[in-house]
Amino acid sequence: MISREMAMCRAVLENNRLLPLFARFNIRLGFGEKSVEEVCWINEVDPDFFMEIANAYLEEDDIPREDLAHFPLKSMVKYLRATHTYYLEVALPRVELLITQLLNQPELSQKEVNLLSGFFDDYKKEFMQHIFQEENEVLPYILELEKQSLPDQPDPEFISSLKVYSISKFEQEHDRLEYSLENLSRLIIKYLPPLENQELCLKVLAELSDLVKDLVDHANMEDRVLIPRVSELEQQVLSEKKGP
């Protein structure tokens, strides 16, 4: 467990599983004696939100835990965005590099190479399309909605647009990105021929399973925290603006 008052440097030294979070929250190292809370404020991160995510990571609890529902949507959107960037700039390229190496293994037939490379190309396209849509349509919509829900900012145009678009549209078409990766792991473990370069295979599998785990948390946050919160807010905005 980490707490507000704890020195951030101690929190990290004792829990190296926290390391990936710093990139996600855009928090720089070099903490000195500063506490968890101070470091958060300096980096413009809501400390409660940070601790919620960090402790969920440490306890291997499912993200989201129920408490996550109380944070401003803005914090959540910021975190989701940082996670998207992490996927596109770090995680996916890392997997891609390993897959490229896998394709060069002499034991694989042309058919297997085609299957793998076609699979990964399409997956990457779908992945980018998925994130692109969230970044450019869904998340901006959510930020706007939260802004409009503040008392003295009624915008009749936004209200009427609510009748056309709502988060339920996104909910219906929101796919899980991890299933295909799980299939890829199974393909490698069970159906491809045994490879001399065992180390490479194990690396690919470890990388895939990390990404799958991360994607599950991410999608759960979108599906179970974000979407319900947003649809609640939509109802609230609609009913307030209709009022007397």
Add this chain to the structure above:
Amino acid sequence: MNRTGIIVAAESYLLRKGVVSILNRMPGVSVVREFEALPALEKFIQTRKRDLLVITYTLFDQSFKQLFNEGDLQDRTIILTHKREWQGGSGIPTIDSDDGKGLIINKMQALLDAQVPGPDEDPLLTLSPREKTIVRLVSLGYTNKQIAGELFLSAHTVITHRKNIGHKLGIKSVSGLTVYAIVNNIITLEELSSNPV
């Protein structure tokens, strides 16, 4: 195959973590969802299939019970009781706080084994036989039109099937479906044409 639908519901943190740590030691079980209160659990349970629900007798009240049919309760639920206080019965398996390790593991394992899914088959994502046929043909390189001809369906019906498949699996591309088909034994690698998909 990991069982993805195991749920543990208990108010007490200690109890919950205890049950989870036992479940995590059982073969093939690696994903467990935890709940400490009813509202979130009810919501979750109504939208997802599950393999097993382990729940304390205190959370398992009448209105919660209404959400399930009898068979569901007997095959996929275990009630956690304390000092054998709970007599809600009707054939639902129980584990008591006084039960020993072996008994607890046996009871849970028995329930899990009773509904073991086929090899590599994900119970949450099961396709109908018709959908499997379509996935098979897609993987073999058939176009929607060719599939319609082969199965005596309208093109429109094939498109609807493909949409549903995409939704169930979260996979839309032909190459993604092909890999799905291989790892679920719908086609073999040998059957694939060597041309790039």
